[in-house]
Amino acid sequence: MSNPCLFCKIVAGEIPAKKIYEDEQVLAFHDIHPQAPVHALIIPKHHWASLDDVAPRDRPLLGHLLERTAHVARELGVADTGYRTLINTKAHGGQEVFHIHVHVLGGRPLGRMVAP
Ligand code: AMP
Numbered sequence: 001m002s003n004p005c006l007f008c009k010i011v012a013g014e015i016p017a018k019k020i021y022e023d024e025q026v027l028a029f030h031d032i033h034p035q036a037p038v039h040a041l042i043i044p045k046h047h048w049a050s051l052d053d054v055a056p057r058d059r060p061l062l063g064h065l066l067e068r069t070a071h072v073a074r075e076l077g078v079a080d081t082g083y084r085t086l087i088n089t090k091a092h093g094g095q096e097v098f099h100i101h102v103h104v105l106g107g108r109p110l111g112r113m114v115a116p
Contacts, residue, residue: 021042026045038106041101053100
């Protein structure tokens, strides 16, 4: 049976995405429904359903994911003005795609982070 995960399909090239950055471990692409002038998603190629699924052994890959997130933000030109990073986790966190991903939002002032 084929992998039902949407972001695994993007990693496999089975679904198109507007790629920004790729290496052996991570992939970054533009969000299909941007919430800000810049809205990118950075994902590990390895499938974790959510942040709740990571373990101590995953620290190197998580560190790489976050460091490459900063790299992508610089590539997108929002590093100097600033940006927001976000990981939604499970139902109360508003997670819709169950493959861990870091949102990068920027290109305009986003205001203070407050829970709606
Ligand atoms: P989350 O609510 O944190 O799970 O966010 C999932 C994000 O994935 C949303 O911002 C969606 O707009 C985005 N998304 C869903 N499908 C695609 C796709 N095919 N390509 C790019 N982004 C997508």
